[in-house]
Amino acid sequence: MGSVFATLLAQVEGEDVVSAGRAIAFGLGVGLGAAGAGIGLGYLFGSMIQSVARQPELRSELQGIQWLGFALVEAVVFYGLLGGLLAYVLA
Amino acid sequence: MISLLAQEDFHPEDEFSLDTWVDLGVLSINKAVVYLWIGAIVTILVGIWIMRFGLSLRPSRKQTLGESVYELVQGQIAEGNLPHKAIGRWFPFVASLFLFIWFLNIISFIPLPISNEHFELFGAEIPTFSLYAATSSLSVTLALALITFFATHIEGIRYNGVGPYFKSWIPPGVPKGLLPFISVLEVISQFMRLISLSVRLFANMLAGHMLILVMLGLIIILESVAVAIIAVPVAVGVYIFEVAIVVTIQAFVFALLSAIYIGGAIEPEH
Numbered sequence: 001m002g003s004v005f006a007t008l009l010a011q012v013e014g015e016d017v018v019s020a021g022r023a024i025a026f027g028l029g030v031g032l033g034a035a036g037a038g039i040g041l042g043y044l045f046g047s048m049i050q051s052v053a054r055q056p057e058l059r060s061e062l063q064g065i066q067w068l069g070f071a072l073v074e075a076v077v078f079y080g081l082l083g084g085l086l087a088y089v090l091a
Numbered sequence: 092m093i094s095l096l097a098q099e100d101f102h103p104e105d106e107f108s109l110d111t112w113v114d115l116g117v118l119s120i121n122k123a124v125v126y127l128w129i130g131a132i133v134t135i136l137v138g139i140w141i142m143r144f145g146l147s148l149r150p151s152r153k154q155t156l157g158e159s160v161y162e163l164v165q166g167q168i169a170e171g172n173l174p175h176k177a178i179g180r181w182f183p184f185v186a187s188l189f190l191f192i193w194f195l196n197i198i199s200f201i202p203l204p205i206s207n208e209h210f211e212l213f214g215a216e217i218p219t220f221s222l223y224a225a226t227s228s229l230s231v232t233l234a235l236a237l238i239t240f241f242a243t244h245i246e247g248i249r250y251n252g253v254g255p256y257f258k259s260w261i262p263p264g265v266p267k268g269l270l271p272f273i274s275v276l277e278v279i280s281q282f283m284r285l286i287s288l289s290v291r292l293f294a295n296m297l298a299g300h301m302l303i304l305v306m307l308g309l310i311i312i313l314e315s316v317a318v319a320i321i322a323v324p325v326a327v328g329v330y331i332f333e334v335a336i337v338v339t340i341q342a343f344v345f346a347l348l349s350a351i352y353i354g355g356a357i358e359p360e361h
Contacts, residue, residue: 064167064347071344075287078294 022091029084033077040073101311103304106221107297109228110207125205126225130195138190164189164346172350174358177246181353184242188235189346192226196296196338199224200330222303227296229289236289239349247356259359288348295341299333302326 048066052059113120142157150158164186173181202220209216225231247256260277261270306326310318 064171067340068344068347071291071340074295075291078290078298079287081298082290082294 018091022088025087025091026084029080029082029087033080033084036080037073037077040076041070044069044073101308103301103308105207106223106300106304107227108207122205122207122223123225123228123231126195126198126223127231129203130191130198130225133198134187134191134194137194160190161186163343168343168347168350172347172354174354177250177353177357181242181246181350185346185350185353188239188349189342192235192292192345193338193342195225195231196342197334199227199296199300200334200338222300224296224300226292227300229293232289232293235292235345236285239288239352240285242349243352243356246353247359250357251359256356256359284348284352288345292341292345295337299329299337302329303333 044066048062051062109121109123111119111121112125141153142161145151146154165182168185168189169178169182173185199222202222204218204220205223206218206221208219210219211217244256247259250256251259260281261273265273303326306322306329309322310316
C-alpha cells in the first residue's frame with residue numbers, strides 16, 4: 001500500500017503540484033468566502049425579519065442599516081475572491 | 092471531448108483592458124476616460140432635466156422621482172451620519188457620489204459602440220458594441236475613494252486639531268502597555284477603509300460584467316448552441332439582478348460609507 005502511494009507520488013512532477021496547488025487555492029478562496037457570506041447574510045436578514053416583527057414602525061429606519069450590512073458582508077466575499085485570484089496568478 | 096474545450100480565442104479579460112487612444116502621458120484618453128465623461132455628462136443633464144426647471148407645488152411624476160431621490164440621500168445617507176455643522180458642505184459631495192456612481196454603473200449595462208475593436212458595417216469601421224463599466228476599473232474607484240479618504244482626514248484635523256483627532260482613533264479604556272500595538276492596528280484599519288471602499292465597488296462591477304461575459308462565452312468555448320438553453324437565461328438573470336439591485340446598492344453603500352467616515356471624523360464619538 002505504501003509502495004503504491006510512493007510510486008504514484010514519484011510520477012507527479014513539480015509543475016503539476018504547483019498548478020494543482022493554485023487551483024486548490026483559488027477554489028478555497030472563493031468557497032470559503034461564499035460560505036462566510038451565506039452565514040452573514042442569513043443572520044443579517046434573519047435578525048431584520050425578527051426586528052420588523054417586533055416593531056413594524058421601525059422598518060424604514062432599519063432598512064438603511066440593513067443594506068449597509070448587506071454590502072459590507074458581500075465585500076468580504078470579494079476579499080476572499082481576490083486572495084484566491086492572487087494565489088492563482090502569483091504561485 | 093476535452094480537446095473540444097480548447098477554444099483559444101475567447102478572452103473576456105480583453106473587454107476590461109484599457110488601450111491608450113490618445114496619448115497624453117498620464118492623462119491619456121482611453122475607454123474608461125470616455126465612459127467617465129459620458130457618465131458625468133449624463134448625470135449633469137439628467138439632474139438638470141429632472142429638477143432644474145418647472146418645479147411646482149403640485150409635483151409632476153418627474154419631480155416626485157427627483158424628490159424621492161433627494162429624500163433618500165438626505166434621510167438615509169446624510170441625516171444620521173453627517174453632523175449639522177458640516178451637512179451644508181458635505182451633503183452635495185455625498186449626493187454627487189451617489190448619483191455619479193449610479194449613472195456610471197447603469198450606463199455600463201447599455202451596449203455602446205466604444206471599444207478597442209472594430210467591425211465592418213456597409214464598408215465603415217464601427218467600434219463593436221460592448222458593455223463596459225468605468226467603475227470596473229480599480230483606478231476609477233480608487234480615485235473616488237481617495238477623495239473620501241482625504242476629505243475624512245482633512246476635515247477631522249480641521250474641526251478637531253491634529254492631536255485630538257489622532258487620539259480619537261484609540262478606543263477608551265485601553266491599558267497603557269497595549270497602546271503602541273493598538274495604534275498600529277488603528278492606522279492599518281484606516282487604510283483598510285480606503286481599500287475596502289474602492290475594492291468593494293470595483294469587484295462588484297467587475298464580477299457582474301465578467302459573469303455575464305463568461306456565461307455567454309460558454310456557448311463559444313464549448314462550441315455548441317445547445318449550451319445556450321442554460322447559458323442565456325442565466326446571463327439574463329444575472330443582468331436583471333445587477334441592473335435592478337446591485338447597481339443601486341453599491342452606489343448607496345459607497346455614498347453612505349463616505350458620509351459615515353466624514354461624519355465620524357468631524358465628530359468622533361469618543
